[in-house]
Amino acid sequence: MIPLIIRGFIVYIVVIASVRLMGKRQIGELQPAELVVTILLSEIAAMPLENSETPLIQSLVSVFLLVSLEVMFSVFSMKSGKFRTLLQGHSVMIIKEGKILQENMKLVRYSVDDLMEALRLKDVFDIDTVQYAYIETNGSISILLKKQSSPATNGDLNIKANDDPIPCLVISDGKVITREFDVCGLTDNKLEKILKEKKLKKSNVLLMTYSKDGSANIVVRED
């Protein structure tokens, strides 16, 4: 049993490292090639845990091979449009100027039920309100509503609005997080000054956010 625990530990580390190497895109939205790699990865990683007769190195080599090919192919697809199309396909328009493109629906094997379901998932219940719709390469649908059905924006109403600065997480559970200091224009001295003004120590702060406009939101630890 001890070798199994060690194998499990190694496989866990390797799979985590592999998913990290593939990048954040992998977790959020799966392209066809990425989906294949993810499915294969889970199968291959489980092999040495299920069967102690299988050498661990066989699985590790397979996992590393898939991950490195996936990363290299994604770099190539970034460089070459043709390669990207070959690997991921391309988005297909299925509603143009309010009209369903039935040929394209057949091309992507999308039934009317599929279309209606995808629209409902986008909170669109009346197909008549859709101006354009695309099936994206990861299978999701993107829609543009007709102008009369779109919610009014500040621009439509001629209202001038300033963009709010994004609040950055500065202290989390008593620990200072410096990685976003540049984004919100904060320095160590400024932070010390704010905490001094509030008579707080860093270790007493549960959460602190800071915005470029100088506003700080501090939640003090209760214990």
Next chain:
Amino acid sequence: MLKRFIAASVLLTICITVCVSSYFIVSKLSEEITLELNTALEYIENNEIEKADKKVISSEEKWEKYKTVFDIFLDHTMLESINVDLPSIEPLIESGSIETAKEKIENSINALKGVIDEQRISIGNIL
């Protein structure tokens, strides 16, 4: 992106190196042991039992020495028969069961040939 690409290239190189080196290492060691067992078989055929016994002991020692290498690269079920047959040959020769010993040597040679064949880059292995 470039860092990921470099990391992926390094990983791919490591994978290819491990696979190619495992092919050469396993084939070389298997051939070495097979050669010794073949010689032992020849000695048995020529009724030179003492020499055959020495060769069998030598091949068994080699197997024990390199067993870990085989275990790292090959499916352990492939090695089961060698693990069972090879250590049993020498006691069989000692006890005079030459025919059974011959059979065990042949089994071990075939199993080692299977190991070499498994490593070969052939259409059959790929498909």
